[in-house]
Amino acid sequence: MESETAGRVNWPYGNSQTAALIRDFDWSRTSLGNIETWSQALKTVVDLILVSCFPMVVLWGRDLIQIYNDGYIGIAGDRHPEAMGQAARSYWPDTWHINASICDRVLQGETISLAGQSILEAHDRSRAENSFTLCYNPLRGVAGGIEGLLLTVIGTPSDYVVESGLWEGEGRYRQISEALPQIVWSSDASGNVDFFNSRWFAYTGLRGDEGYSAGWKRTIHPDERSHTLETWSQALRTGTPFEVEYRLRRADGSYRWHMDRAVPVYDAQGNVVRWFGTLTDIDDRRRAEEALRESEERFRQFAENSSAVLWVLDVETMRLEYLSPSFQQVWGEPLDVVPRDFAKWIQSVHPDDRDDVVAALARVRQEGEVIVKEYRVVRPDGTVRWVQNTGFPILDERGKVRRVAGIAQDVTKHDGSMVYVVDSNEASRQNLSLLLQGAGYQVKTFSSGQAFLDVAPVLVPGCVVLDLHAPEAGELTILRELKTRRIGLPVVVVGEAHGNVAFGVQAMKAGALDFLDVPYEQKQLLDAVASAQASIRDIAERDQAAELAKARIAALSAREREVLERLLTGGTNKTIARDLDISPRTVEAHRARIMERLGAQSLPELVQIAMAAGLKQGSRSMSDADR
Known part of the structure; x- marks a missing residue:
């Protein structure tokens, strides 16, 4: 027994x-x-x-x-x-x-x-x-x-009628309430709390009458008090169940999040005569949710600033749930037109590689393996890119593969030999193309500036040769558009200035790397293109450093990001501590971790790294005395 x-x-x-x-x-x-x-x-x-x-x-x-x-x-x-x-x-x-x-x-x-x-x-x-x-x-x-x-x-x-003489199950209710892990309470029809189990008094430290209605209101955090009391008043008016989350003050003065739930009890005529409720501690859940939101925000920042393509596939629906912005750069297609159905997306993979890609994905789905696979994708313009894709499983609570996620990187070898010729005149466009191809360059031609701008964001690194046939030609807007869109393609402008020096100056101010007046020697053009190719390598190195800095900044915690932003605006340990309501010593600890993670040896170097990642420096000065 x-x-x-x-x-x-x-x-x-x-x-x-x-x-x-x-x-x-x-x-x-x-x-x-x-x-x-x-x-x-x-x-x-x-x-x-x-x-x-x-x-x-x-x-x-x-x-x-x-x-x-x-x-x-x-x-x-x-x-x-x-x-x-x-x-x-x-x-x-x-x-x-x-x-x-x-x-x-x-x-x-x-x-x-x-x-x-x-x-x-x-x-x-x-x-x-x-x-x-x-x-x-x-x-x-x-x-x-x-x-x-x-x-x-x-x-x-x-x-189930409630008799007019507070309720026949009251004794059993009170006995059970003491066995529950939550705070249990009840009130009359007007909302006056007249019962708490012992957990309420142990948690709040209140005693006697002070622990009831007035005491409950005082223990609600000021930031949630108005909303909570209004929600409770509305429940009393309408007779509908009450549910709200708020911070509740503990006996030691600290606050923890609780979920307050209550249901009405009616008499035989359908009138509310009592309310029964519970207060459940959800502080750990709220902290976990906050940590999750912070983690998701870091992921979002990392994904949006990474040159790699991050993706997530739902294995039940076989639809792509997420694609990071870099997809457009690698695949050459805007995100808003990319097919999210896997069966359609796989058509972008080179026909000779599709079976291997499908088989690799099946291994991740069925066996939970982490797979690294290289394959080719065919872009809408017909060019081919090599992609190295790392796929890994995301498991549900039962250990079953629910999603497959991955990181795809463009591993196509770019030697910087691509030249884009933009010329509305067919004859001169062909002549430029033959000259450049004869010098060993790969050439892609465009008959209008708009045609070039439509695909510029997804072009591989290369030099642009822009042929303007008259000073009044509107193609100089191409230079301004490239600058506005932050597309790092160096441009060599050739055109018939007819001795008008101002035209060349205008082109240089608009962003041209060089300007050649027609007629020009072929060697002049080839030298200008060679110089532009060298600048591409410099740009690539700077971009690589910027990408690394962005990734490192995205990995910082929310508090570390706040400290970094205030450092860039000239904040000192004392002023930052005051702004964030933390101690100067804590600010110093955050600052040391930030410099370590970003690989900075000094504050000026930290500022340079942050600026390279796109953060802006403030106008306030940072004196050594303040630091």
Whole structure:
């Protein structure tokens, strides 16, 4: 007997029929799994319905498994106790086409109330004349997402009437409340809190009458107090369930986030006579969410500033959920037109490499391997790029591969020998192309400046030869556009200035690396192009340094980023400490870590690295005395 008792589950508490049924039920046969593994959120709502005098049903999980209280037994009728643990679809097969749409709306966060419903008709025709109001409310899990819904039945049956003399289950309610891990409270119909379990007083340190209504208001963090009290007032006015998150002051003066939930209790006439609620500590969850948001922000900054392509594929739908902006540079297609369906995307891979790519992805999906694969992609303009792709699995909580993510890098060998000729005159365009090809350059021609600008963001590094046939030609706007878009392609301008020096000056001011007046010697053009090719290598080195700096800055924590930004505006340890409400010593520690991570030996070098990454330096001076 002792071993049998020791192995039994002692939750949920209480001697009600449904509490005993829940304890003895084999939940492993359902999608909820063993009762020992249930989340605290599910346990809390089960505890709440079991002490309610109203019929209440919890529908939880992907199958909307039913868990109900004693008040619902009369409604379940001859389906009790088999209704316990059933999926909602199985319990309501005849009306599921109606209930399914209601459940879907509630699971999206909507609260629904339906009056005048005779739900007993299918179970007990003798009571079909009773009219009920059905209240559906979404239920959130420990991570904040909606994981189920609560159905409350409001009507006139005598088995859940609240007698006029505070409630017949009060003693049992108070006894159970002491066994719960949450703070449990109740109030009268006007919202005056008249009961807390002992956990409230242990947490807040309040004693006696000060711990009730007025005490509750004072313990709410000032930033959330107004919203919380307004939400509570609205619940009192409308008689709808109350749910809000706020920080609650602890006895030592610190604050922790709590979720406050309460449901109304009605009398036989449908009037609210009491409120029952719980306060659940969710501080750890909130901190985890904040850390996740910070991590996601760092990922976003890294992805947007990286020259590598980051991608995520949903293996169930086989759709690309995410592609970083660098995709356009490598694949040569804007993100807004890229097919997200894998079967269509794979068409961009060179035909000779597709089977290998599909096989590599299958190994990641099915075996959870990390695969490094090189393959070719064919861009819309017909050029071919070599890509090195590292794919790895992302597992769900059951260890199953839910997504495949990866990092793709362009490993095409660029020797800087590409020249882009922009010339509206077909004859001179062909002559320039032949001259440059004869000198060993790869040449791609464009008949208009707009045609060139349309594809400029995705072109491989190279030099641009822009042939203007008259000083008044509008092609100089190409130079300004390249500068505005920060496209680092050096431009050599050739044109007929007819002795007008101002035209050449204008071209140089607009951003040309060199200007050649027609007629010019072929050697002059080849020398100018060779000089431009050398500048490409310099640009590549600077870009590489900038990319490295961007990646390192993106990896900084939010606090370190704040310190860095204030250092760039001339902030000192003291002023930064004051702005961020931290100590100067903490600022110094952050500053040391920032310099270490960015590889800076001094503050001026740190400023240079940050500026190379695109951050701007402020105008305030930074004196050594201040530092």
